[in-house]
Amino acid sequence: xxxxxxxNVDDMVLQVLASAEAVVTEDEIERGVVxxxxxxxxxxIAVFARGSIxxxxxxxxxxxxxxxxLAVGLRCDLETAETVxxxxxxxxxxxxPADAEVxxxxxxxxxPVGVPQRYLAEIIGPRAREMASLIAAEVxxxxxxxxxxxxxxxxxxxxxxxxxxxxxxxxxxxxxxVAAPQGLHxxxxxxxxxxxxxxxxxxxxxxxxxxxxxxSRSNGKSSDGPAAGVKLSRWFRDLF
Numbered sequence: 046x047x048x049x050x051x052x053n054v055d056d057m058v059l060q061v062l063a064s065a066e067a068v069v070t071e072d073e074i075e076r077g078v079v080x081x082x083x084x085x086x087x088x089x090i091a092v093f094a095r096g097s098i099x100x101x102x103x104x105x106x107x108x109x110x111x112x113x114x115l116a117v118g119l120r121c122d123l124e125t126a127e128t129v130x131x132x133x134x135x136x137x138x139x140x141x142p143a144d145a146e147v148x149x150x151x152x153x154x155x156x157p158v159g160v161p162q163r164y165l166a167e168i169i170g171p172r173a174r175e176m177a178s179l180i181a182a183e184v185x186x187x188x189x190x191x192x193x194x195x196x197x198x199x200x201x202x203x204x205x206x207x208x209x210x211x212x213x214x215x216x217x218x219x220x221x222x223v224a225a226p227q228g229l230h231x232x233x234x235x236x237x238x239x240x241x242x243x244x245x246x247x248x249x250x251x252x253x254x255x256x257x258x259x260x261s262r263s264n265g266k267s268s269d270g271p272a273a274g275v276k277l278s279r280w281f282r283d284l285f
Contacts, residue, residue, distance in 0.1 A: 061089035078195030083203025108203035136208030196220035
């Protein structure tokens with residue numbers, strides 16, 4: 046597809062490494078941190094410790110599985126389920142008001158009905174816990190929890206699911222947070238969210254790692270800004 050668009054490929058980058066380039070700092074990588082990019086069909090994981098990659102993996106669960114669960118539970122089409130997930134979805138039932146509802150028309154119904162938001166969380170919660178337990182298993186494979194004081198940084202479109210970071214924190218016993226690309230200058234607001242971490246990371250990778258040049262310091266900040274593409278490029282090549 047790239048060649049059909051009239052472009053050439055200068056380098057290949059593991060997706061989660063590109064995401065890490067956009068959302069974590071060199072200091073976090075030195076101290077130890079886990080990056081989880083939650084996509085549609087899969088979630089990519091990269092574990093860093095002592096300034097190097099120590100583990101990467103892909104788990105076969107992502108945001109689309111949550112959407113499919115909602116479509117079955119609510120008896121609606123996938124498009125409606127995705128809209129409900131984005132606007133009202135939550136992983137934790139008890140954090141929601143008992144009387145909060147979302148209105149939709151299930152298949153086979155002629156009139157809209159009110160569905161408790163806690164019911165949505167009842168559907169979403171098990172899938173979120175499954176994803177979190179798979180992430181926890183990968184972190185355990187990488188090494189002792191004490192190696193990762195930077196905790197777990199969650200990005201990607203699936204990171205926007207409310208309450209997911211809290212579920213991951215419960216399952217892993219590590220601090221977890223949702224992260225968007227950092228230090229953007231002159232970029233459209235539409236690409237500032239977690240959904241675009243990989244795209245922003247690839248742009249930085251191409252701009253800052255060509256021919257091993259040092260990353261620019263145009264923003265006046267030191268190396269504790271987003272992780273340098275040169276270091277990540279070296280780590281990626283070392284994997285092979």
